[in-house]
Amino acid sequence: MHPDVVRPNTYVGLRFPSGAISVHEIKPNTTVSIGKYGNFQTNHLIGRPFHYTYEILDSVDSNTQSGLRIVPPSELYADIKEDEIPAPTDLEDEKTSDSKDGAQYEVVDQKGEVLLRTNRNIIDDARSQTMTMEEIELLKAEGKGSGRDLVAKILDSHSALDQKTAFALAKYTLRKTKKYIRQFTVLPMDVPLLARWMLIDKDATKIMEMREETLALIGSWSNIHFMPSQSGGNADGLDQVGQGRWLIVDEIGGLLVAAAAEKLGVLDAAMDGDVRKPVAEAEKRTEIQGDSEAQSEPDQQQAQQPSTGKRWITFAQSNTITLVHANSQPNLSLLRYFNYDAGNPTPSHPLSRHLRTISWLQLIHPEEDNACTEPEIVPPEILQTWKSGKRGNYHRKRRRWERTTSIVSETQAGGFDGLVVASFMSLPTILHRLVPLLRGAAQVVVYSPSLEPLTELADYYSTPRRVAYLNEPPTPEKMPTEDFPVNPTLLLAPTVQTVRCRPWQILPGRTHPLMTGRGAAEGYVFHATRVLPAEGRVQAKGIAKKRKTGIGDRTGDSREGEESKQETMMKAKDDALMKT
Secondary structure, eight states, X not given: OOTTBXXXXXXXXXXXXXXXXXXXXXXXXXXXXXXXXXXXXXXXXXTOBSSOEEEXXXXXXXXXOOSEEEOOHXXXXXXXXXXXXXXXXXXXXXXXXXOTTOOEEEEEOTTOOEEXXXXXXXXXXXXXXXSOHHHHHHHXXXXXXXXXXXXXXXXXXXXXXXXXXXXXXXXXXXXXHHHHOOEEEEEXXXXXXXXXXXXXXXXXXXXXXXXXXXXXXXXXXXXXXXXXXXXXXXXXXXXXXXXXXXXXXXXXXXXXXXXXXXXXXXXXXXXXXTTHHHHHHHXXXXXXXXXXXXXXXXXXXXXXXXXXXXXXXXXXXXXXXXXXXXXXXXOOGGGGGGTOOSSSOOTTSTHHHHEEEEEHHHHHOGGGOGGGSOOOOOOXXXXXXXXXXXXXXXXXXXXXXXXXXXXXXXXXXXXXEEEEEEOSSOXXXXXXXXXGGEEEEEEEEEEESSSHHHHHXXXXXXXXXXXXXXXXXXXXXXXXXXXXXXXXXXXXXXXXXXXXXXXXXOOTTOOEEOSOOOOSOOOEEEEEEEOOOOSSOOXXXXXXOOOOOOGGGSOHHHHHHHHXXXXXXXXXXXXXXXXX
16 A cells, blocks of 8 residues: 555554644544544545544445545635735824823724724623533534534624624634634654654653754754665775664654664665665565574474564664663663564564664673573484474574574664763763764764763763863763763764754744743753774874074174175175265
């Protein structure tokens, strides 16, 4: 199915007229309930394109109707075209009713009819609305259509509607329309939509209150992008250096992993475009390896049966994401909205080949982790005498150990193209372990909801601390120390910055930023560049030029030559005086 249409068993976002967003899974033959707006059948959305606005219809004339009506753009923007207010500059012979202080309140035409009314004499009284809430609820229960009849009745029952100004009337109508109209727009699930939904409608603390624009700033500074695979190895033996390998510490449910995977084109198997095509071509060249040891057993019938357990998926060598986590299993709960299960990944999903997970214990002390301990090797003659279930467990342990050791060895070899951190742990301890694993010119980006941890981190990599470290460098065995929790010579140009996109009201003659907005944490980003310090002391040398610094430094010959020149000039002056 085309990726621009709603596919079954996927998540979509529904945007309501009030601006609220709701995320739902589109399962075939089910009903989706969206609260006061009603419900609809998921089969009516499957196969339809995104970004269409639908109305929920209660009255269905026949069984062939879907209960959803596509709202055309002419109807969506009809209010904007019809409710145009003539500008006062276009009026001829304007007459205004002025107050004693000279303020103008109304604009009238030549016939004395009011064109622009003000709210000078309007009294805000709840009794102006004669319809009670009980009557509104009764109309909602008995109403048919999409709620437009209810909005029209609410406007007709307002006793002071004719006293409102054009701006106040439009605002009142828009507020009632957003509250009672039963429309929604279907949006594709992407990382900005997920971040906005988690921040506003869900628990913002799970993503460290990271805003959409902050997430975009992190992706920009980290320079995560698709890189084509290179053939051949490098001179230093690291074949994967410069192949698009990124190191991420994500403790916000996998939001950073999803953002990085979206930039690499491996977030969704149905992505179709210039970014996804080279990834798909690379995946075609690599096959999924099955249980080769089990197939070599003499029982060929069992080997030909389809395997019900997990299959070892070969990893991609380029455009990969290595996630470092603190627990035994990584927290990637937000990736389920992109049809990826970290506990049981499907081979068809591109993240199963491009995502690696490693714990801090496996990275620092792999010998203390049970997953890095090699299982006992059983001879083939003894293995044949075991039952099929016991043999399967043995092969799964061997595959798990080989997979874990390969990830650990690859991560410890380093050569990553960037590091992105969003963690509750101590930031200096994280950078002390992970910055040496980066290649030269790699970008380091750290997010924190507050400013203080990042200013402290910027001080650790400042120029004065780097100079003090070079003057008296501590031994590697003593690192980290109290004065040098990190090596300040590994990062250059540390900066701390923030960003906030403030929404504006865009209306004719009333364009201004909104006066209200969401508070809570501001969110700051630390950025620096990985450098490779030169070994030993650096001394600047050049070609020395002979310069005359004074009379005392001149040689005797030059001094005698100058004296003879002065004597000759004096004699010439004396001869000229004698002649005169």
